[in-house]
Amino acid sequence: MSHFRSNLRDLEFNLFEVHRIHEYIDRLGEVDRDTALDIIREIDRFAAEEWAASFVDGDRSEVKLVDGEVELPASMKASLNALNESGWNLIGLEPELGGTSIPPSLFWACQELLLGANPTAMFYGGGPLFARVLSEEGTESQKEIAKLMVDRNWGGTMVLTEPDAGSDVGAGTTKAIHVEGDTYHIEGVKRFITAGEHDATENIIHFVLARVPGADPGTKGLSMFIVPKYLFDEEGTLGDRNGVVATNVEKKMGLKGSSTCEMTFGLERSAVGYLVGGVHDGIRQMFRVIEHARMTIGTKSAATLSTGYLNALEYAKQRKQGADLARATDKTAPKVEIIGHPDVRRMLMIQKAHAEGLRALWSYAAYCQDQVLVSDDPERWEKRSDFLLPLVKGYSSEKAYELLAMSLQVLGGSGYTQDYPMEQYIRDAKIDTVYEGTTGIQALDLFFRKIARDQGVTVAQLSADITEFVKGGIGSDELSGERETLARMLDDAQAHLGVMVNHALEAMAGSPDEIYKTGLHATPLLESLSEVVIAWQLLRHADIAIPGADDDAFLEGKVASARFFVAHVAPKIAARRVAAELENGALMDMSVEAF
DSSP states (O other): OOSOOOOHHHHHIIIIIISOGGGTGGGSSSOOHHHHHHHHHHHHHHIIIIIGGGHHHHHHSOOOEETTEEOOOHHHHHHHHHHHHHTGGGBTSOGGGTOBOOOHHHHHHHHHHHHHHOHHHHTTOOHHHHHHHHHHHSOHHHHHHHHHHHHTTOEEEEEOOOTTTTTOGGGOOOEEEEEETTEEEEEEEEEEEETOSOSSSSOEEEEEEEEOTTOOSSGGGEEEEEEESEEEOTTOOEEEEOSEEEEEEOOOSSOTTSOEEEEEESSSSOEEEEEGGGSSOHHHHHHHHHHHHHHHHHHHHHHHHHHHHHHHHHHHHHOEEEEOGGGTTOTTOOEEEGGGSHHHHHHHHHHHHHHHHHHHHHHHHHHHHHHHHHSSOHHHHHHHHHHHHHIIIIIHHHHHHHHHHHHHHHTGGGGGSTTSSHHHHHHHHHGGGTTTSOHHHHHHIIIIIIIITTTTHHHHHHHHHHHHHHHTTTTTSTTHHHHHHHHHHHHHHHHHHHHHHHHHHHHHTTOGGGHHHHHHTHHHHHHHHHHHHHHHHHHHHHHHHGGGTTTOHHHHHHHHHHHHHHHHHHHHHHHHHHHHHHOOOHHHHSOGGGO
16 A cells, blocks of 8 residues: 555645636646646546555665666666656646646646655656756757657756855866867766666766856856766767766665765766857756756655655544543543544644645745736746745745654654654655755845845735735634734734844944844744745635535634644744844854854
8 A cells, every 4th residue: 555645635725726726727738627637636646556656665775886877676667667658757848848738836736746655756757857948048959959858758967066065056166178169078076966877767968067167256157068978969869978977876864765976077088068058157047947946845845744644644543542531530441543632633733734834835836936927917926936935945844854753753653663654754854954955045045035135025015915815804704813813923024024134234334243143043034934924825725615614524624724823833933033133143152162
């Protein structure tokens, strides 16, 4: 039986009852509402069966590097072959590349199902994304390579990180030496490259950031190159092995079936690379992949917490242990299912509210991506989508990892064993807070790029929409109290932000150390803003659910999740505001030795 537990009803509720994508879906692709529902339901079946089949074996059969080659377990290759044969690997890809156009919201719903069922396998399936980027950014000849990538199921990788640079991408030293035209030789070592080497596809096209001699320092001096594992001709016929090799495979805490490699370029033979688009615009080009990856990680986190919670819920409904607390002194009282115990219910409700909340967060971000394509004001929606991205990636990854431990806790000692998927969920999820920019980096991006550089316009517009929702029902509906609490949450988050802005202004005015106070509270701000947005979305859900809640347990649960989430997070947001207001910067004055 599959480990994977999906929440198809909630996915459909987000898409069609909250965001009502069926009202504009025909403007964004080749599907209507019925087709969209068929797609989600079939991918749900596929995810739980063929796709999830290698989830455990991929973890137990850790990948190994032998003579520069990585051979994946047969089960993993079977899952990947099933994905390719089903055509679901091309969902959302442009028709001119062989795919099926669908709205971003529907695409990310499909991704949640696949990421929840087998995240390790998903990291081998990125070829179509890289093909899309190359098709849009490349030269005319490179557009043909993009078609080959899709037609022949070639893999793709994002090659940024270097051993001495880490997250400081601009400190990279990998060289690109010009040969002729758009052809270069790449020399250097990159680290932590997901799916950098494997045998699930005949060729891999590496997207590599490197610096030509004399280029500017920092990220502005980086260019992007495609470096194939095997050289090939115009027809796609493979030739000689290129000079890019895996020189190590990382031993990891989780995602063990994913080959995370050290890649060395130009070690024993020249690593031939081609300048993408014929222009030295690497960081902008690569960020198209990075932003997609960040949304992927946030969706993966939400998916893993959801299946973790649903596994815990299933166990709690079946496992009998102890008497009902109200009859604890009665030695003859029968044992009850543990879902009857208050502390277990508390843990389950925290998980439920957050699992639905993280789905609401990525779903709203995806809806904003839809609006970029269909609204009369695409710039406004694009800025809102950009603003939400660090929330989706940063908050979702942190909260999912935290609460998956609670999913395990519900199972007690059984959860700590490999008889249940919880321990693997936790190990596989931890990396989400780290890669594609740590949570701290997401928080700095949120404050300095998405708020300060924007002069607060986007966050003000978002706040206005939340305020309008609050005023729409205060004193007149069943959620009146929760709306008032949401208003206080928004006020606390705005006050927290205001304190940080003041410190930043003082730093600019001649007191540079004041910026430390901003930095100390950037991640808490990301948490608070995320929780405000989630509370708003969950209350929207509850507003829709209330009319049918008496007759439908799912809708009853939607109302309960919203109310619980608001009550649970409101005090935390208030506390973060107070902490920001009381900050004196003493932590930055503390000597290193005192740590």
